[in-house]
Amino acid sequence: MSSEYRIDLVVLQGTPFCNLNCTYCDLSRESRRTRILMAPELIERSFREIFESPFLGDTLTVIWHSGEPLTLPIAYYDDAIGLILAIRTACGRDDIDVRFDIQTNGVLIDEAWCAFFVRHAAHLDLGMSCDGPAGMHDAFRRNWSGRASHAAVVRAFDLLAAHGIAPKVIAVVTDRTLDDPDAFFEFFWERRAQIRGFHFNALADGGAAADPALNYDTSDRERYRSFYRRLIHLATSHAGHDDAFEIGNLTHGLRRILAAGDADEPEAQATAPLQSLNIDANGFVTSFYAGLAPDAFPERYEGGVTLGNILDTTLQEIAGSPKLSSIARDFERSRAACAAACPYFGVCPGGFELTKLARHGDFDGSETPECAIHVKALTDALLDDLESHAADSARHRVSA
Template sequence: MTAPSPRARLARTSSLVLLQPTPLCNLDCRYCYLPARGLARVMSDEVADAVAQTVGAWSEQHPVTVLWHGGEPLAAGVSRLTALLDRFPPGRGHPVRHAVQTNATLVDEAWCRLFRGRGIEVSVSVDGPDPGPGAGGGRVDRGGRDATGRTLRGVGLLKEHGIAFGAIAVVSDPTPRKAAELHRWFTELGCRVLGVNLVERKGLNTRAVHDDENVADFWAALAACGRADPRMRLRDVEHVRRYVRAELAGTAGQWAEQPVDPLPMVTWDGQVVPVGPDLAGFSSPRHGPFTIGDVREHGLAARLARAQETPWVAEALAGIDACRAVCDLFAYCRGGQVANKYFETGRLDVTETVFCRNSRQLLMEGLMRDAERSAGKARGR
């Protein structure tokens, strides 16, 4: 009899740590899920020090990236974010790198000097061309005005300073035409890598995309655009292709047996969210706040070491085990997204979600369609 797969367990370290220097955001995007984006608070040196101690220790084993995430990280101000960056070591044997996810509306000369001087990787949140007056775009400020123009001014400054940037676009109308439009626009903008997030039910946002045929064809068209013009990398397409190569090489099964990468999020006030970083700031009627405690009390490594003793984390890991038991693509998706499970169903131990279908299963289907169409064209020559 084959031995059962081991129970899902968290890895002891992570190559990526998310930090929230402030929950504040200067925009009010219509699909935003964040619960406290009007709260003007900033992370203290003490919180950063507690995280930096663990990050430094982990860098003895492997490179670590610290991703400053919001809210809008730049809303913390250049001086405060610089002070937080100063708390982190350069790395002990392996580098500690820094990255920022920003809407770029606050980018100015001072920010560009900081990014360039510290080698900070920049990813810009922008959804594509300005929809124009009255078009109802989703990325707006608190007065309901589209923010795309201000984002593009910030991108222009990044380019003037020679700072490479990636982008994340939120898409509410996935169609083949939309895929071609996005690929063309972001390539011409000079984006080095594009990630696409379909609108999802999460946090304060209750809408999601429900259109299987168009979603699959959207992903197929995006993959086709990437093959025709490979100047810009496509995050989601590359993820699938890495998995397919591993399957062909017979190594994908090893992915399924790896511990769960915790991707820990530490909020501005020191609360540690070990899995499902988008749960930060939320509470469950059954479990209470989605946190395993304050990083200042025991440090990040010690908090993670005992995370599975927290009931909501144990339930999330049970959900990963449930996915392992029923999903043929488990090695690819590794048990889905914890936050989406909760916000779609109210539980953490469920399996398939709308997010899983749109951004994993139909993404895979789309790339298979693109491969079949490409092979058909090759045979017809």
């Protein structure tokens, strides 16, 4: 068991149930129809283990995710936040700065929820999912009866803004987004005063969706590069009007390019054991990636990637478990293969290890469609922009 592990993020699945039936959801249809909740006893056991462990730094983020959190009562979160903070004090760990986060589809936000967000504003952040204009959003984000959700999400933006609450936004990129990047950008630009941050995602697994509009492979790399280039152009051309509007992917990608070769490798951080500790509504613990099903990859790891159930396995036992060591060795093997073969390794944020296993059946390869789309195409687009600015600067110096 190693005390070198550090828990920075705890992802809690308050419930797997969701009021929407999004086409691309990572959770199974069955789990999203299951009305269970993480019991207070499970929260108490989890955080006693966490705060009594040697694995904490100065800060800890606790996020409710994987399922729709707002399908549970407001009182559930009032009680849960109070309980977690009380356990921190009881364990003598008030030196740790604890922040909370809720990731929601926004459909259920009303005045009562706004009052809750305001009440906890000092230590609670809010994230919302929205895929852009109605045509992009409603194609894949509908409820179980097939009704569109975009109008409700826009109402939520307006209601939150009226209460001074600005959420972070995550948008999923699909074929519809690629076809009209201008409309995608303008939707969020027009709402820039209502949001605190904006991040877009291509699906984590580009070959798993039943709908072809959600899938991609390496042959789509140039298409995504063009999409990213257009977003960069739009963001740059609008920057003078509001420097505060930032697209997280572009900013983070540029930082990785500028920091390439530094000893503090983001790829290594992304797959550090226990850095992200995920606890589902039944108490099963996984690490590395939020939303990872505990029974995933049973052919590689006996019983799947779950590291145990926190109700009957201590965090110390999880940290010292042969399975965690085995997964960590596999991930290190994966990183070594990428470091040896991939020229983009120095700018890769990581997180493709299990995708590589699913695609290739092992950890020895380097490129997958996911890293080609998420990392290589984005890096190429950012380098295109940097080279363009350098060329313009050179021409200006010559003409002067």
